[in-house]
Amino acid sequence: MSMGEMPSTNSDIWAQSSLIGNIKKCKDNMRIRFNDEQIKSLENMFETESRPELRTKQQLAKRLGLQPRQVAIWFQNKRARSKSKQLELEYRMLQISYDNLGSKYELQKKEHESLFIQLQRLRKLYEKGANEEIQNEGNKVEIQVKSDKFVPETCSPEFGLPLCEDSRGVDYLGPESDILDMAQIADGLSGIENECRFESRTFLDDSGCRSPLWEF
DNA sequence: TTGTGTTTTATTGCCTCC
DNA sequence: GGAGGCAATAAAACACAA
Numbered sequence: 577m578s579m580g581e582m583p584s585t586n587s588d589i590w591a592q593s594s595l596i597g598n599i600k601k602c603k604d605n606m607r608i609r610f611n612d613e614q615i616k617s618l619e620n621m622f623e624t625e626s627r628p629e630l631r632t633k634q635q636l637a638k639r640l641g642l643q644p645r646q647v648a649i650w651f652q653n654k655r656a657r658s659k660s661k662q663l664e665l666e667y668r669m670l671q672i673s674y675d676n677l678g679s680k681y682e683l684q685k686k687e688h689e690s691l692f693i694q695l696q697r698l699r700k701l702y703e704k705g706a707n708e709e710i711q712n713e714g715n716k717v718e719i720q721v722k723s724d725k726f727v728p729e730t731c732s733p734e735f736g737l738p739l740c741e742d743s744r745g746v747d748y749l750g751p752e753s754d755i756l757d758m759a760q761i762a763d764g765l766s767g768i769e770n771e772c773r774f775e776s777r778t779f780l781d782d783s784g785c786r787s788p789l790w791e792f
Numbered sequence: 793t794t795g796t797g798t799t800t801t802a803t804t805g806c807c808t809c810c
Numbered sequence: 811g812g813a814g815g816c817a818a819t820a821a822a823a824c825a826c827a828a
Contacts, residue, residue, distance in 0.1 A: 607801060607822050627815085649802060652815070657800090659816095 610650070614640045618647070622654050 610618070617640055621628060628636070628651065630644075637644040 609800065609823065630814090646801080648814085650800095653801070656816075 610640075610642070614642065618650055618654070622651065622658075626655055626658070627651070 617636065621632070621636055625632070633647045633651070634644045636642075637647040640647070
């Protein structure tokens with residue numbers, strides 16, 4: 577085929593290939609990319625209708641100098657590309673969401689670790705205080721024997737924990753208040769309060785309070 | 793220039809719908 | 811059963827680094 581005989585449009589190429597009954601040759605040697613204008617028109621149509629009717633495709637093909645089959649294939653491929661892009665986008669969104677969740681988890685984990693440390697320190701303080709209380713009880717018995725003057729041991733703010741009813745409310749947080757920031761503890765424990773009640777000794781005894789939150 | 797990866801056009805085979 | 815859509819794939823065209 578000389579230059580003078582070269583088909584001028586894709587449509588011509590298709591027509592000639594079909595005429596000579598050689599689709600294979602068209603496939604192998606005559607594949608031509610659509611020009612900018614054709615692509616632009618096809619894109620515009622796709623924006624409004626991704627699955628146009630046969631008639632629309634035929635009209636568009638005529639206007640662009642393409643075979644209706646080519647237009648149909650273009651829309652098919654375009655839908656496939658579009659779907660693939662959409663999937664990619666959704667995957668990225670999910671990935672971002674997953675990463676955010678991971679960050680949140682790490683923050684929560686750190687917070688729980690910090691609370692757990694605070695709880696351990698509290699427990700030590702409490703145990704130390706309980707031992708001293710037992711010792712004091714022994715001493716008091718002796719004192720009572722020696723004297724008629726009885727001093728009731730009702731409250732002990734020594735450990736920063738309220739051990740008795742007080743009209744002033746809970747206000748025994750002493751120098752260790754940095755450790756015993758009860759508000760902070762309460763916040764941290766709010767989620768497990770149903771399982772683990774704030775009750776004197778059992779609160780500090782994890783044998784009576786088995787929450788998965790403490791198991792890091 | 794060339795090797796390689798990506799994009800685009802087209803085919804094939806299967807499926808669904810009317 | 812024919813038309814049209816989709817997924818998978820082939821292969822040409824293109825982009826680009828070395």
